[in-house]
Amino acid sequence: MASKQHALAAFAVLAALSASAQSLPAFPPANVADSFFGTVVDDPYRALENTGDPAVQAWMKAQAAHAHGTLRSLSGYARLLDRVAELDNARDAVVGEIKRNADGTLFFTRRSARDNTFKLFRRSPSGAESQLVDPDDWQRETGKPHAINYFFPSPDGRLVAVGVSAAGSEDASLHVIETATRKRVGEPIDRAEYAGAYAGIHWMPDGRSFFHLRLRAPLPGAAANERYHDMTLWRHTVGQSPKGDLRILGPNLSPRVPVAPTEQAFVVVTPGSKYAVAMVVADVQREVSLYAAPLASVGRPGTPWTRICGVEDKVTAFTHVKPGTAYPAVLLVHGANDPRVAVWHSTKTAARLQAATTSGKPVLLDLDFDSGHGIGDTKTQRQRQVADTYAFLLWQAGHPDFQPKAR
Numbered sequence: 001m002a003s004k005q006h007a008l009a010a011f012a013v014l015a016a017l018s019a020s021a022q023s024l025p026a027f028p029p030a031n032v033a034d035s036f037f038g039t040v041v042d043d044p045y046r047a048l049e050n051t052g053d054p055a056v057q058a059w060m061k062a063q064a065a066h067a068h069g070t071l072r073s074l075s076g077y078a079r080l081l082d083r084v085a086e087l088d089n090a091r092d093a094v095v096g097e098i099k100r101n102a103d104g105t106l107f108f109t110r111r112s113a114r115d116n117t118f119k120l121f122r123r124s125p126s127g128a129e130s131q132l133v134d135p136d137d138w139q140r141e142t143g144k145p146h147a148i149n150y151f152f153p154s155p156d157g158r159l160v161a162v163g164v165s166a167a168g169s170e171d172a173s174l175h176v177i178e179t180a181t182r183k184r185v186g187e188p189i190d191r192a193e194y195a196g197a198y199a200g201i202h203w204m205p206d207g208r209s210f211f212h213l214r215l216r217a218p219l220p221g222a223a224a225n226e227r228y229h230d231m232t233l234w235r236h237t238v239g240q241s242p243k244g245d246l247r248i249l250g251p252n253l254s255p256r257v258p259v260a261p262t263e264q265a266f267v268v269v270t271p272g273s274k275y276a277v278a279m280v281v282a283d284v285q286r287e288v289s290l291y292a293a294p295l296a297s298v299g300r301p302g303t304p305w306t307r308i309c310g311v312e313d314k315v316t317a318f319t320h321v322k323p324g325t326a327y328p329a330v331l332l333v334h335g336a337n338d339p340r341v342a343v344w345h346s347t348k349t350a351a352r353l354q355a356a357t358t359s360g361k362p363v364l365l366d367l368d369f370d371s372g373h374g375i376g377d378t379k380t381q382r383q384r385q386v387a388d389t390y391a392f393l394l395w396q397a398g399h400p401d402f403q404p405k406a407r
Helices: 002-021 054-072 077-090 136-142 344-356 379-397
Strands: 032-036 039-043 093-100 106-112 119-123 129-133 146-153 159-166 173-178 184-189 209-214 232-237 246-249 264-269 275-281 289-294 306-309 330-335 363-368
Touching: 054 077, 054 344, 054 363, 054 379, 077 379, 093 146, 106 146, 119 146, 119 159, 129 159, 136 146, 136 159, 209 264, 232 264, 246 264, 330 344, 330 379, 344 363, 363 379
Parallel strands: 330 363
Antiparallel strands: 032 039, 093 106, 106 119, 119 129, 146 159, 159 173, 173 184, 209 232, 232 246, 264 275, 275 289, 289 306
């Protein structure tokens, strides 16, 4: 143990020196083998998960310094960043999410220079545009600022399901809006924070009902970390009370589709298909379980779900990295303070790719030590992220203004 600590301490010094010299530091692998159901999984970069270790911090900062120095030394970078900032500062409006219906109708959120929130609009194939949802309407009703979390139009575009939350809480209530009149249809559905996540809300082909995920009702004395346990997928019929919604999937609901208390289930409906696909996910875990059933049977007792694949059938991108492979150029971008996706997902991938590749092409780890998942990034940070990404792409595409200087 002492020798390992000395090795890491020495590495920390070397990494710091590497950062100042803008060279690429390599993290010393120290394999940790785990056995999962009889299969041994090697993890030579387990130490990178300890992001509080000074040696790991030094390596991360050296990697970030190398990535920043490499990209920002490209002769065209300064002009590119200035142009990104110029365009960003000059725009009259910001368009958020866009969804397109089969007939070409667009649904999108937009915030103009004079607006404080994103509003939902519809644009017909002819170009006629109308505003559907303004979160400021809820602010006038409640006195609290509101925001649109997500939206999902019905197949025929007559209705749109919209999640709206107050005061940055993300604790959305689901509203159905009639697009012709902008009127809210039926009662709002509370505890719909996760309804727009992963697969999102899926409408039935007739546009009269949809599948949505809902948090369980609060339990007296329940721990705070159990808020997202036991979510249930429901089928809601527009205009009816949510109390009459059908339970579709969730813990202890279907023996054919097991759902753990910490997992979430969604139903995906593809236009023109006679089948529905159920997807079971576990928060940020990459692997999913998939099932299929005739669409007409979903919601009836004994829905004949058929298993397509389980978690054990899919591996992560990290597992796919193989030594001695000529990998293409890679730029990994991550906020070091990310509360949702641990930074070691990127650091371990970078370390393994750098050790494995034989192509001679760069593997850059672009870390921002003042950033997290991106929600709190400043305009300057966002502009630099855009410039970094485009500079990397232009470099690899061979643009003469974005080639490293010969050393």
